[in-house]
Amino acid sequence: MTESRCGYIAIVGRPNVGKSTLLNHILGQKISITSRKPQTTRHRVLGIKTRDQIQAIYVDTPGLHRGQKRAINRYMNRAATTSLRDVDVIAFVIEAGRWTEEDAWVLEQLKNYQCPVLLVINKVDKLEDKAELLPFIAARNSEHNYAQVVPVSALRADNLTALEQTLDAYLPEGPHFFDEEQITDRSMRFLTAEIVREKITRQLGDELPYAMTVEIEQYKLERGVTHISAAIYVERDGQKKILIGKGGSRLKSIGREARLDIEKLIDGKVMLNLWVKIKSGWSDDERALRSLGYDDE
Structure with a gap:
C-alpha cells in the first residue's frame, strides 16, 4: 500500500507572473482572483488538492516586491514571507524569456529558506522563438542551484501535470491535514x-x-x-x-x-x-x- 503524503507548496514570485492563474488551473476551480494589474493578490490563500494518497496544500502568496511605501505593501510582503516559513517546497514562478531586477530580488529572499526551490518558468506559450528557452534556463541555473526547472503555460494548462508530479515528490509522508473534499481554507x-x-x-x-x-x-x-x-x-x-x-x-x-x-x-x-x-x-x-x-x- 502506498504511504499517504501531505505537505505545503508555496507559490512565490514577483507581481503579475501568473501565480494565481497557476493555482486555479491546478485546482480546476477558481479560488484566487486574477487580473492584469500587479498586486491583485493581497492575502495568503490556501488551495488544497487531494488525489488518491497525496494531499498537496498550495499557498498562493501576494507578489513579493521591493516597494514598501504604504502599510498595505508592507502587509503583502509580510503575508508572502511568513507563508514561506513552514513549507516543504517552494515553486518560484517567473516569466519565460524575462528576468527582471524584481525577480533577482525575490531569489535573494528565497535563499534564506532551507527547503528545495523549484523554478517554474510560466508563459512559455508567449515565447515567439522556442529556441530561446534553453539558453534562458541555462542562465537561470547559473544563478542558483534549483532543485528542478519546469516550463509551463498556466493559462493553457500546458505541462501542469508534470509540474504537480514533480512537486508531489517533495511532500513528506504523513496523514492528510484537510478533508479530501475541501479545496481552500477560506470562507x-x-x-x-x-x-x-x-x-x-x-x-x-x-x-x-x-x-x-x-x-x-x-x-x-x-x-x-x-x-x-x-x-x-x-x-x-x-x-x-x-x-x-x-x-x-x-x-x-x-x-x-x-x-x-x-x-x-x-x-x-x-x-x-x-x-x-x-x-x-x-x-x-x-x-x-x-x-x-x-x-x-
Missing part, C-alpha cells in the same frame, strides 16, 4: 469579497489601482437565495464617483459580473447589493487594515 465571505474586488480591478484597474478594498457586511441564506451586502471602500470622493459611474452604470456592471461568478461558486441564486464608502487613508493605516481583514495570518 465564502472571503471568496465573495475577493470576487467583487476582482471585477473592480478588471474594470477600473488604471483609475483605482490600490485605493480600493471590499468588506462583506451581510451574508445570509433566505428561502434558497443568498443575500450579500458588500461595502467597497475607497479613499477619496473622486474615486467614489468613478466607481459608481454615470447614473450608477459602472457599479451595476461590476455587480452583475460579480453576482454571476458568485452564483457559479456557490451553485445557487444570489442577491448582491454593493455600497461605496469613503475611508480616507485606509491603505496606509495599520489599524484600518486590520479592521478590514488585513491581519497577519
Whole structure:
C-alpha cells in the first residue's frame, strides 16, 4: 500500500507572473482572483488538492516586491514571507524569456529558506522563438542551484501535470491535514469579497489601482437565495464617483459580473447589493487594515 503524503507548496514570485492563474488551473476551480494589474493578490490563500494518497496544500502568496511605501505593501510582503516559513517546497514562478531586477530580488529572499526551490518558468506559450528557452534556463541555473526547472503555460494548462508530479515528490509522508473534499481554507465571505474586488480591478484597474478594498457586511441564506451586502471602500470622493459611474452604470456592471461568478461558486441564486464608502487613508493605516481583514495570518 502506498504511504499517504501531505505537505505545503508555496507559490512565490514577483507581481503579475501568473501565480494565481497557476493555482486555479491546478485546482480546476477558481479560488484566487486574477487580473492584469500587479498586486491583485493581497492575502495568503490556501488551495488544497487531494488525489488518491497525496494531499498537496498550495499557498498562493501576494507578489513579493521591493516597494514598501504604504502599510498595505508592507502587509503583502509580510503575508508572502511568513507563508514561506513552514513549507516543504517552494515553486518560484517567473516569466519565460524575462528576468527582471524584481525577480533577482525575490531569489535573494528565497535563499534564506532551507527547503528545495523549484523554478517554474510560466508563459512559455508567449515565447515567439522556442529556441530561446534553453539558453534562458541555462542562465537561470547559473544563478542558483534549483532543485528542478519546469516550463509551463498556466493559462493553457500546458505541462501542469508534470509540474504537480514533480512537486508531489517533495511532500513528506504523513496523514492528510484537510478533508479530501475541501479545496481552500477560506470562507465564502472571503471568496465573495475577493470576487467583487476582482471585477473592480478588471474594470477600473488604471483609475483605482490600490485605493480600493471590499468588506462583506451581510451574508445570509433566505428561502434558497443568498443575500450579500458588500461595502467597497475607497479613499477619496473622486474615486467614489468613478466607481459608481454615470447614473450608477459602472457599479451595476461590476455587480452583475460579480453576482454571476458568485452564483457559479456557490451553485445557487444570489442577491448582491454593493455600497461605496469613503475611508480616507485606509491603505496606509495599520489599524484600518486590520479592521478590514488585513491581519497577519
